[in-house]
Amino acid sequence: MVMEQHKSNRSSDILKFLAWVAGIVLLNVVAANYFFRLDLTEDKRYTIAPVTKQMLGGLENEIVVDVYLEGDFPAGFKRLQQSVRETLDEFRIYADGNLRYNFIDPTDIADEKQRNEFYTSLAQKGIIPTNLRATEEGKQVERLVFPGAVIRYKGKEAAVNLLKGNLAATPDERLNQSVEGVEYELATAIRKVAFQGNKIIGYITGQGELEQQQVTDLLGSLQEYYRVARGDLAQIPSLDGLDLIIVAKPTQAFTEADKYKIDQFIMKGGKAVFFVDPMYADLDSVAAGGTFALPYNLNLDDLLFRYGVRLNPNLIMDLNSGFIPIVTGYMGDRPQTEMINWRFYPLLNNFSDHPITRNLDAVYSKFVSTMDTVKADGIRKTPLVYTSAYSRVLDAPVPLTLEEARLEVNPQQYQAGQQPVGYLLEGPFTSLFRNRKAPAGVQQAAVQEKGVPTKIAVFADGDLVRNDINARTGQAYELGFDRFNNITFANKELAMNTIHYLLDSEGLINVRSKEIELRPLDKVRLKEEKTYWQLLNLVAPIVLLGLFGVARYYLRKRRYERF
Numbered sequence: 001m002v003m004e005q006h007k008s009n010r011s012s013d014i015l016k017f018l019a020w021v022a023g024i025v026l027l028n029v030v031a032a033n034y035f036f037r038l039d040l041t042e043d044k045r046y047t048i049a050p051v052t053k054q055m056l057g058g059l060e061n062e063i064v065v066d067v068y069l070e071g072d073f074p075a076g077f078k079r080l081q082q083s084v085r086e087t088l089d090e091f092r093i094y095a096d097g098n099l100r101y102n103f104i105d106p107t108d109i110a111d112e113k114q115r116n117e118f119y120t121s122l123a124q125k126g127i128i129p130t131n132l133r134a135t136e137e138g139k140q141v142e143r144l145v146f147p148g149a150v151i152r153y154k155g156k157e158a159a160v161n162l163l164k165g166n167l168a169a170t171p172d173e174r175l176n177q178s179v180e181g182v183e184y185e186l187a188t189a190i191r192k193v194a195f196q197g198n199k200i201i202g203y204i205t206g207q208g209e210l211e212q213q214q215v216t217d218l219l220g221s222l223q224e225y226y227r228v229a230r231g232d233l234a235q236i237p238s239l240d241g242l243d244l245i246i247v248a249k250p251t252q253a254f255t256e257a258d259k260y261k262i263d264q265f266i267m268k269g270g271k272a273v274f275f276v277d278p279m280y281a282d283l284d285s286v287a288a289g290g291t292f293a294l295p296y297n298l299n300l301d302d303l304l305f306r307y308g309v310r311l312n313p314n315l316i317m318d319l320n321s322g323f324i325p326i327v328t329g330y331m332g333d334r335p336q337t338e339m340i341n342w343r344f345y346p347l348l349n350n351f352s353d354h355p356i357t358r359n360l361d362a363v364y365s366k367f368v369s370t371m372d373t374v375k376a377d378g379i380r381k382t383p384l385v386y387t388s389a390y391s392r393v394l395d396a397p398v399p400l401t402l403e404e405a406r407l408e409v410n411p412q413q414y415q416a417g418q419q420p421v422g423y424l425l426e427g428p429f430t431s432l433f434r435n436r437k438a439p440a441g442v443q444q445a446a447v448q449e450k451g452v453p454t455k456i457a458v459f460a461d462g463d464l465v466r467n468d469i470n471a472r473t474g475q476a477y478e479l480g481f482d483r484f485n486n487i488t489f490a491n492k493e494l495a496m497n498t499i500h501y502l503l504d505s506e507g508l509i510n511v512r513s514k515e516i517e518l519r520p521l522d523k524v525r526l527k528e529e530k531t532y533w534q535l536l537n538l539v540a541p542i543v544l545l546g547l548f549g550v551a552r553y554y555l556r557k558r559r560y561e562r563f
Contacts (some may be wrong), residue, residue, distance in 0.1 A: 048090050052187045056091055059098040059194060063153045065186070068127065068146040069162070070105035076175040076203075077145065083179045084149070084162060085184060089258075106146050122146050125159040125292040131535045147178075149186070153193040158224075160189040165359050166349070177359040186512040191508065197226045202242040206232040206252030207298070208257070208275050211467050215248060217467040217479040218495055226503070233258045237443045239265035244503055245301070248275045249462025252301040256439035263303060263432050264444060267451035271502040276300065277462040281344070281367040281400060283324065290401035293367065306378030306432045308425050309458050313396040316368050318346035319414050320388040325400055325484055340405045340485060350386035350418055356497045357384050361490040364482060368461040370419045376521070379427040379482075383420035385459070391412040422459040424498075430454060455502045465495050470549050 020322060030031035049459045069081045081103075097370075107114035108121065119129065127148030147163035164178030201222055203215070212219070212230065220230050229242070233254075239245060239261055247262075266272055281293035295313035304311065316508060322345035325337040346365050363385065370393055375380045392414045433439075434449040467479040477483060480491035500509045 004021045009233040010327050033524050046478070047182065048087075048094060049187075049508075051507050052091075052115055052183060052511065055092045055191060055195065055508075056095040056099070059095050059190075061151075062098050063095070063151060063190060063194060064098060065099065065101040065149055065151050067103050067149040067162075068106050068122065069149075070103040071107065071145075072144070073143075074144070074383060076172060077147075080147065080175055080178055081163065082180075083182050084186075087182050091186070091190075119144070119146075122148070122150075122159075125150060125157075126161065127159050128161060128162060149189075151186075151189045151193055152177065153190070156193040158172055158189040158192045160185050164361075166361050184508060186470050187508055187511060192224050196328075199225075201226045201499070202239060202245045203230045204233050204245050204262075205226065205230055206234045207247075207254055207284065209295045210248045210462070213469060213476055214466045216476045218465050218492060220477075221492060221496060222499065226502075233261060236261075236279060238262065239270060241317060242270060244271040244499060245414065246273050246275075246465075248465050248501075249277055250276075250295065250300070251280070254303075255298050255299075257441045259299070259303050260433060260439050260442050264448055266307075266429055266454060266456060267448040269452045269454045269465050271454060272456040273498055273502065274300075274304070274456070274458045275341065275462045275465050276304075276458070276460065277367065278309060278313050278369045279315055279367060279396060279398070279462060281315065281398070283366075283560060286402060290399070290403075292402055293396065293398040295396050303373055304458060305354070305458065306376070307458075308373055308379045308381055308430050309423050310372045310374055311458075311460050312370045312372065314369055315344060315396075315398045316346055316370060316387055316395050316416075317343040317392040317394065317414070318387045319343065319390040319409065319411075320347050320349065321345050322347055322364055323485055324405070326405060331522055344400070346387050346391070348385045348421065350380060350388060352383060352384055354384060354424070356424065356501050357494070360497075363423065363464065363491050363494050364480060364489040365461045366463040368421050369422060371421060371458070371460050373423065376427075378558060379425050380428065382424040382426070383422070384424055384498075385422035386418040386420050389418050391419050393419065408475075420462060422457065422458050424455065424501075426453070426455045429454065430455075457498050464491055502521060 001349060014216045031287070067084055067088070069077070073081060085103070090101070092099045092101070106118055107115070109118055123129065127150070129144050129146050129147050132143060148159060151158050151160065162182060163174075163178050164181050164185065165174035203209075203219060219228050226243075234257075240263070243264065259434070262272065276298065276422075278295060279293045280296055282291070285291040293315055299309070320344045321341055323339040324342040324345070326340045327337055328334045330336060336444075342365055346368055347362045348365055348368075349362040351360055353517070368387075393416050429451040431447060431449045431451065433447045436447070438444070438447055465479065468477045468481065468483055469475070470477060470483075478487040478488060479495070480493075481487075482489065497509060
């Protein structure tokens, strides 16, 4: 009887073993033919967006990513470093082997001259170094870090800065914002070098808009992703064939025919970005002895009103603002200048939670006006950018004089609260020319009165996209660069994000919506309970292992004592 039971147990064990082997073989066959990955994190931090996967799968040749984040960093930078590495590991899987990456430590070059030349080459490519301060063995040390990467594909290359986010945030929050943006920054750079865009952007001229040199940085950046054309609105029959138009700081009135072309372009699904100054104000005129800011007569109010927004004839003063140089005295015959807060240049650092503006740094505005929304059936209106809570609104005509910058601030005058200065409008727009005849001089006389769903953006500052010009060399500065304070603001990023969203709202721009929750440790409890947690982590596994061994021993003893 015992022998028969023993044979039965042996047969059962053999069958179980064979079943396990068959299961493992079957699992390997399924895994080899059907690729899948599971992300069990709450915020899906390891999940790559479908649009990124599709783009990586379309790579025809190998793409090489050189990341300059190698070295011994504090915990925050190690987290950014690890996030970049993990993201590139995921990219490599979906690129079917067409992606290779290297982590490089720029400080590891022994020869000082070669090291400095390498630093210079990285800076020329756009990878901005940062001084990292840390405590090592009780001493404060500084280390130069290049938080960026260079992506190469078929002889083309693109640099990407990985340390992003809002400078007003804490260092931990900014590093977390950088981690959130790793996929978007890397994927956008890959798109730039590997895929030729077929969308066409039209830069509208003919109404006194910014000259080409004043928008050379923006247009040059757009040409890396899209085809860009310039054209005088009065000289072209229609805007057909374009995907998006840019209207940047017009100073002359639009004719009815010009507005008709824009209106019908939007009715047919075209996208548009308007950077419009409702008021004429110029710092050179202010410096020459003072002036008054007066409303422009652009003949655009009815068009924008029909689409859902109104630009108001006023100027915003803000306590959170930029600086301008003002002569405060003379030493002999040499003027002495001082940087003084100019409250007509608000620093815009309040944004809505939208892919266009998420984790965006401050934007520099000049003579900006308020905006209101008005009823427009079927249109979703999203405010994008606000002034600070300490703002003041002055209705036209507004006196402008440098003496105002010298006056002591009265906080009671700056109680207007946050003012929206940029709106995104989405939906099927109604034509301005509904129930009206087409104006004389246009070829397309049949008015399309109701449009298909589309998107436009309107900003109440034409200078948001104007780059300054170096008076000595004639070269254009980077868009957003403040030459007086040597700071680069996020004007270009705002403009580029807006255009990316309008042209591809379901694409890469939505990757910017990824949110990773920051869960910092309680440093007080960590210090007080350090010994307890160390002992728990060291002793608890040994105790559990011992209990498991004792339990297994008694279970086996009871089992075999039956025989």
